Amino acid sequence: xxxxxxxxxxxxxxxxxxxxxxxxxxxxxxxxxxxxxxxxxxxxxxxxxxxxxxxxxxxxxxxxxxxxxxxxxxxxxxxxxxxxxxxxxxxxxxxxxxxxxxxxxxxxxxxxxxxxxxxxxxxxxxxxxxxxxxxxxxxxxxxxxxxxxxxxxxxxxxxxxxxxxxxxxxxxxxxxxxxxxxxxxxxxxxxxxxxxxxxxxxxxxxxxxxxxxxxxxxxxxxxxxxxxxxxxxxxxxxxxxxxxxxxxxxxxxxxxxxxxxxxxxxxxxxxxxxxxxxxxxxxxxxxxxxxxxxxxxxxxxxxxxxxxxxxxxxxxxxxxxxxxxxxxxxxxxxxxxxxxxxxxxxxxxxxxxxxxxxxxxxxxxxxxxxxxxxxxxxxxxxxxxxxxxxxxxxxxxxxxxxxxxxxxxxxxxxxxxxxxxxxxxxxxxxxxxxxxxxxxxxxxxxxxxxxxxxxxxxxxxxxxxxxxxxxxxxxxxx
Amino acid sequence: xxxxxxxxxxxxxxxxxxxxxxxxxxxxxxxxxxxxxxxxxxxxxxxxxxxxxxxxxxxxxxxxxxxxxxxxxxxxxxxxxxxxxxxxxxxxxxxxxxxxxxxxxxxxxxxxxxxxxxxxxxxxxxxxxxxxxxxxxxxxxxxxxxxxxxxxxxxxxxxxxxxxxxxxxxxxxxxxxxxxxxxxxxxxxxxxxxxxxxxxxxxxxxxxxxxxxxxxxxxxxxxxxxxxxxxxxxxxxxxxxxxxxxxxxxxxxxxxxxxxxxxxxxxxxxxxxxxxxxxxxxxxxxxxxxxxxxxxx
Numbered sequence: 001x002x003x004x005x006x007x008x009x010x011x012x013x014x015x016x017x018x019x020x021x022x023x024x025x026x027x028x029x030x031x032x033x034x035x036x037x038x039x040x041x042x043x044x045x046x047x048x049x050x051x052x053x054x055x056x057x058x059x060x061x062x063x064x065x066x067x068x069x070x071x072x073x074x075x076x077x078x079x080x081x082x083x084x085x086x087x088x089x090x091x092x093x094x095x096x097x098x099x100x101x102x103x104x105x106x107x108x109x110x111x112x113x114x115x116x117x118x119x120x121x122x123x124x125x126x127x128x129x130x131x132x133x134x135x136x137x138x139x140x141x142x143x144x145x146x147x148x149x150x151x152x153x154x155x156x157x158x159x160x161x162x163x164x165x166x167x168x169x170x171x172x173x174x175x176x177x178x179x180x181x182x183x184x185x186x187x188x189x190x191x192x193x194x195x196x197x198x199x200x201x202x203x204x205x206x207x208x209x210x211x212x213x214x215x216x217x218x219x220x221x222x223x224x225x226x227x228x229x230x231x232x233x234x235x236x237x238x239x240x241x242x243x244x245x246x247x248x249x250x251x252x253x254x255x256x257x258x259x260x261x262x263x264x265x266x267x268x269x270x271x272x273x274x275x276x277x278x279x280x281x282x283x284x285x286x287x288x289x290x291x292x293x294x295x296x297x298x299x300x301x302x303x304x305x306x307x308x309x310x311x312x313x314x315x316x317x318x319x320x321x322x323x324x325x326x327x328x329x330x331x332x333x334x335x336x337x338x339x340x341x342x343x344x345x346x347x348x349x350x351x352x353x354x355x356x357x358x359x360x361x362x363x364x365x366x367x368x369x370x371x372x373x374x375x376x377x378x379x380x381x382x383x384x385x386x387x388x389x390x391x392x393x394x395x396x397x398x399x400x401x402x403x404x405x406x407x408x409x410x411x412x413x414x415x416x417x418x419x420x421x422x423x424x425x426x427x428x429x430x431x432x433x434x435x436x437x438x439x440x441x442x443x444x445x446x447x448x449x450x451x452x453x454x455x456x457x458x459x460x461x462x463x464x465x466x467x468x469x470x471x472x473x474x475x476x477x478x
Numbered sequence: 479x480x481x482x483x484x485x486x487x488x489x490x491x492x493x494x495x496x497x498x499x500x501x502x503x504x505x506x507x508x509x510x511x512x513x514x515x516x517x518x519x520x521x522x523x524x525x526x527x528x529x530x531x532x533x534x535x536x537x538x539x540x541x542x543x544x545x546x547x548x549x550x551x552x553x554x555x556x557x558x559x560x561x562x563x564x565x566x567x568x569x570x571x572x573x574x575x576x577x578x579x580x581x582x583x584x585x586x587x588x589x590x591x592x593x594x595x596x597x598x599x600x601x602x603x604x605x606x607x608x609x610x611x612x613x614x615x616x617x618x619x620x621x622x623x624x625x626x627x628x629x630x631x632x633x634x635x636x637x638x639x640x641x642x643x644x645x646x647x648x649x650x651x652x653x654x655x656x657x658x659x660x661x662x663x664x665x666x667x668x669x670x671x672x673x674x675x676x677x678x679x680x681x682x683x684x685x686x687x688x689x690x691x692x693x694x695x696x697x698x699x700x701x702x703x704x705x706x707x708x709x710x711x712x713x714x715x716x717x718x719x720x721x722x723x724x725x726x727x728x729x730x731x732x733x734x735x736x737x738x739x740x741x742x743x744x745x746x747x748x749x750x751x752x753x754x755x756x757x758x759x760x761x762x763x764x765x766x767x768x769x770x771x772x773x774x775x
Contacts, residue, residue, distance in 0.1 A: 069717075074730030076739065077564050102717040105729035115714050118624045119631070231542030317537045343538070 041388040042406050043152030049380070051093040054387035055153020058376040066374055067098040068381055069123035071113075072366070073106040079397045086390050090381055097377060117141060120371065124378040128173045128367040130165040131250050131433045131443075134282060137167035138437040138477065142367040144170035148379035156404040161363050164432025175363035176386055177400035179332040180426040181251060182359060183207070183352075187345040189232065189325040193223035198326070198349035200418055204425040205357035207350025210259065210300055213326075217309035220325045235310040236324030244314035245305060246451025249443055250433045251362050252328055253450045256301040258431065259354030260293040271355060277434030278442065283478055285442065285470035288434075290463035297354065298450065298459040305454045312455060331423035335399035338413075348419035350426070361430035363403050401427065441473035522751055524548055529557050529744040536740045557741035561749070565742055569720060570727040571749065573639075574706065577723060581643035581705035582698055588648050589697055590690075593656025594682050598668065608657070615650035619710055627714055637718040643705065652697050659693030660686055695764030702757055706750070724750050 043055040075083070080103070087099040102123060104112050109127055116122035128136060136142045146154060146169075154162065154171055161175040183198060190197045198208055198216065208216070217234035224232050241248030254277070261275025274293040278285055288294075304310045311318070319327035320336075322344055327333070334348060351359040366385075372378050384390065388407060395402050395411075401423055402408050408427075414420045436442055449466035453459045528536055530550040539546040561567040595601075596608050619626075626645055635641040663686060671681045687694075712723045728746040731739040758765075 071717075100717070101719065103719050103722075103730065104713070105726065105732065107732070108713055108726075108729065111710070112714060115624055115627055119628055121631070315541050318541055321537050321540055323541050340534075 041153065042156045042404070043150030043154070044387065045150075051089065051384065052387045052389065053380050054383035054385075054390075055149040055156075056380045056383035057150045058148045058379055061094055061097065061377050061380055062374070063096055065096045065098070066377060067100055068125070068374060068378055069100045069102065070125040070381075071102040071104060071109070071116075071123040072125075072127040073109060073364070074103045075398065079394070082393050082397045083385070086385055086393070090384050094377075097381075099381065117369075122369045122371060124369055124372040124374060125366050125382055126369060128365050130161055130173060130175050130363050130365045132439055133165045133167050133172045133365075134435045134437045134439060136172045136367060137170060140370050142172045143370050143372070143375055143379070144172060145174055145368065145379065145382075146171045148376065149174075149383060153383070156406050158361070158403055158405060158427045160361050160427070160430050160432055161365075161403050164361075164435070165363075165365055167435070173365035173367040174382060174386060175365040175403040176391070177395070177398070178361055178363040178403050178427060179330040179400060180359065180361045180423055180430050181255065181328055181330050181351060182422060182426050183326055183349045184319065184329045184333050185326045185347050185349065186319070186322065186324065187347050188322075189220065189224075191345075193220065193227070195219050195223060197347060200347045200349055202418055202421045202425060204350055204359070204422070204429045205353065207357070208352060210256075210352040210354050213352040214300065214303065214309075217304060217326070218307065221307070221309050224325075231323060233308075233310050233318070233324045234326060235304055236319035236327035237311045237313065237315040238328065239317065239319070240328075241447070242314070243316060244451075245312065245454030246447045246449070249446045249450060251360050253298075253301065253447075254433065255328070255351055255359055257289070257294045257297040259352065259356060259358035260297040261291075261358075262355050275356070275358075278436045278474075282434075282436035282438070283471075283474045285474065286464075286467040288467070289446065289470065290460070290467040292460070293355070295460040295463055298453050298463065301450070302453050302456070302459060306456070330426075331401040331420055332399070334417075334419045334423070335401075339399055346419075348422050350422065357429070359426055359430045361427055361432065403427075436474060437477045438470075438474040442470050445470050445473060522755075525744050525751070526748045529741065529748045530554060531741065531744075532556060533739065533741040536744070557745035558749075560739075561742045561745045565727070565731075565739075567724065567727060567742075567746060567749070570722055570724040573642075573721055574724040574750070576639050577642035577708075577712070578702055578705040580639060581646055582701045584643060584647040585649045585652050585701045586694065586697055589652030589656045590687065590694065591682075592648070592653045593658075594660050594686060596653065596657040597660035598665075598682075598686070599678070611650050611653060615654070623710070623714060626711075630715055635715075637716050637721045639721075641715045642708075642712055642723070645711070646705070649701065652701060655693055655697055655700075656690065659690040663689045692764045695761045699757060699761045699765055703754060706754060 041052060041054045043057075044052060045057065046052070049056070049060065070087075072083075074080075083101070087101065091097055091099055102112075113122065113126055113128075116126075128142070149171070157165075157175055158178070161178060162171070165171055165173050165175055182204075185198055187197060195216070198213070199206060201207065220234040224230075224234070237244050238247035238252055240252045246253065258275050258277060260271070261273070261277075262271045263275045265272040265275075270291045271293055273288045274291045274297075276288055278288050305312050310324075315323070318324045319329065319333075320343065328351070333346075337343075337346060350357065366382055368375065368378050368382060388410075391402055391404070391407055392410075395407070401414075401420075402411075405428075408414045408424050414424050433439060434442070446466055449462050453462050527548060527550055530553045531539075532552070532554055535546070535551055539551065541547075592611075596604060630636060630641050630645065635644070667685050667689075668681050671685050676684070707725065708723070709725050709729070713726050716722050716726070724746065728743060728750070731743040731746065
């Protein structure tokens with residue numbers, strides 16, 4: 001699939017398995033973004049290069065004329081302008097390096113990556129996501145980044161994201177923005193009915209249990225209906241993925257399941273397996289996704305639909321439109337309200353707790369194509385875009401949460417505003433999705449199953465079915 | 479007497495006149511057509527009305543459903559201003575126009591020539607070649623996407639206008655449509671022209687082509703709709719943002735969760751719908767005749 005270029009640490013032979021995982025990885029690329037004081041980018045080398053190349057530690061860049069290609073998702077014009085300015089600054093320092101950018105609708109990135117990778121010629125930098133790191137690594141789609149980036153720079157990334165992007169010691173993609181999942185609530189609705197709001201704390205594990213949330217949903221629903229309001233719901237329809245039930249297991253519905261597990265329990269115990277979601281080798285879902293604890297978690301999920309706490313269909317922007325009391329969301333919602341004006345009084349609280357305090361974190365994460373003819377220059381460009389100054393400019397324009405701690409620490413509002421402070425703690429303690437080379441297959445199979453359960457199918461039976469299905473899908477990667 | 483009158487009256491009531499029958503049929507037919515038209519037109523009209531709302535109003539009144547979900551409470555043209563003065567949509571629109579025009583012109587030329595050849599000229603393996611041609615119509619673009627990309631890339635045409643329409647220069651459906659249309663013309667016309675000394679090209683140009691105008695109009699309409707609505711191929715083959723077409727640009731407006739561009743998105747949808755509706759209205763009378771004359775129903 002990819003041309004052999006004798007890259008360090010990469011095999012040059014291609015097997016059926018590597019082709020399959022390569023395609024899986026290609027499909028998986030995003031399936032699915034004041035004032036401050038800051039020092040130099042952690043792990044950077046001031047003075048070593050012509051400009052601040054962030055954590056780049058590789059050789060000085062070539063003097064020959066070359067062109068580097070970047071493919072990323074489309075952003076609004078003001079964000080596009082920020083990135084263009086960064087390319088211009090890079091090319092000003094290295095006039096021999098031309099940068100060509102390709103912008104793609106977010107949902108179409110996998111299609112383009114698949115075509116590029118299959119044809120053996122892809123952009124040097126492609127936008128990916130940390131939850132598909134296993135597929136990138138197994139398909140040898142991306143270059144290990146630690147060979148070009150300093151350890152301090154990499155260590156600055158929030159641990160859950162860094163670990164989920166690292167496979168067998170190789171950093172296969174570089175997380176650059178995130179939106180950790182926790183709860184937002186409409187205080188006006190709670191106040192109207194005199195119902196206690198979820199706790200507004202900064203600690204990721206200081207929130208309500210799932211039972212307390214279910215009671216809250218019940219109280220709010222009864223109060224709304226008693227007042228004759230049949231249009232507002234206690235819990236907003238999912239805004240992740242395609243929306244509604246079974247929308248995006250990676251970011252949302254897995255919370256209901258994996259909160260019932262425990263990573264500190266005895267290995268091979270049911271509760272441990274529930275947390276893991278897949279076997280250690282990443283090829284078996286049976287016994288992991290269909291445990292009694294997982295079924296109990298999805299029974300809770302089913303109850304929010306069955307009891308009318310949330311709509312059974314897709315309702316875009318339901319929370320923002322003021323038609324829901326509580327919503328799974330994150331720092332993106334806070335920043336959006338702060339920037340565009342909040343339509344009501346809102347607060348933020350941790351996600352529901354089960355056996356453990358569990359929530360997810362996923363990050364858009366650029367990758368360097370393993371077939372790039374210019375690995376050092378490409379890594380330098382990526383590191384430049386990710387240096388402190390450029391990341392601040394991006395986050396100012398886009399409003400997403402940075403993935404590096406020193407960046408977040410330098411933005412005062414993340415320390416002073418509980419709604420954002422909670423986001424930083426969630427980012428520091430959230431969990432990445434189960435690691436499997438076939439995560440895209442897993443993800444594609446389980447979303448419909450979750451939707452079926454939401455709409456009334458028996459959780460245990462459906463989970464057993466989908467576990468068998470996923471086993472079959474993952475077997476092809478063995 | 480009274481009984482007779484009543485019997486006559488009963489007959490009149492029981493047996494409606496043909497006029498009454500026609501009227502009832504017309505009324506029910508009209509109601510049915512109106513319902514169908516409503517279901518087809520509703521999303522288009524809703525999009526157009528939503529384009530006159532601010533993004534905030536679109537979100538605010540999206541749910542629960544009220545009249546303001548459909549009607550703009552405070553009509554504004556700000557979305558169109560953003561579309562053309564901030565998002566540079568006119569460039570994407572121009573790209574789409576050029577790509578569509580290119581595809582329509584080339585496909586019409588190749589389809590009429592090939593259709594005429596298959597309908598009128600005698601040459602070895604004619605039917606086999608025609609059958610093979612038709613087979614290609616059943617191969618989805620997704621299947622040949624990568625090889626097609628390789629070929630176009632090999633020709634050095636990535637991110638160019640020809641890359642958008644050259645791969646579709648030969649339309650199996652268009653050739654089939656025109657072949658059927660040419661076949662509906664009496665062969666005697668050709669024979670008479672040939673007796674008068676007309677060449678094959680002259681017969682094609684002066685005799686055959688003028689007789690298939692409805693089919694030509696149908697071909698133009700169908701090719702225009704296909705090329706105007708193309709998405710997957712332009713998405714793949716265009717890498718330079720300045721060359722991207724309108725449909726892909728609009729899809730990009732969906733990708734901005736923190737700062738949604740719902741208003742410009744609806745404005746863009748409305749703008750790209752206008753040419754389709756206009757050309758469909760202009761060519762509709764030819765469209766039916768064209769399909770009828772070609773035997774495609």
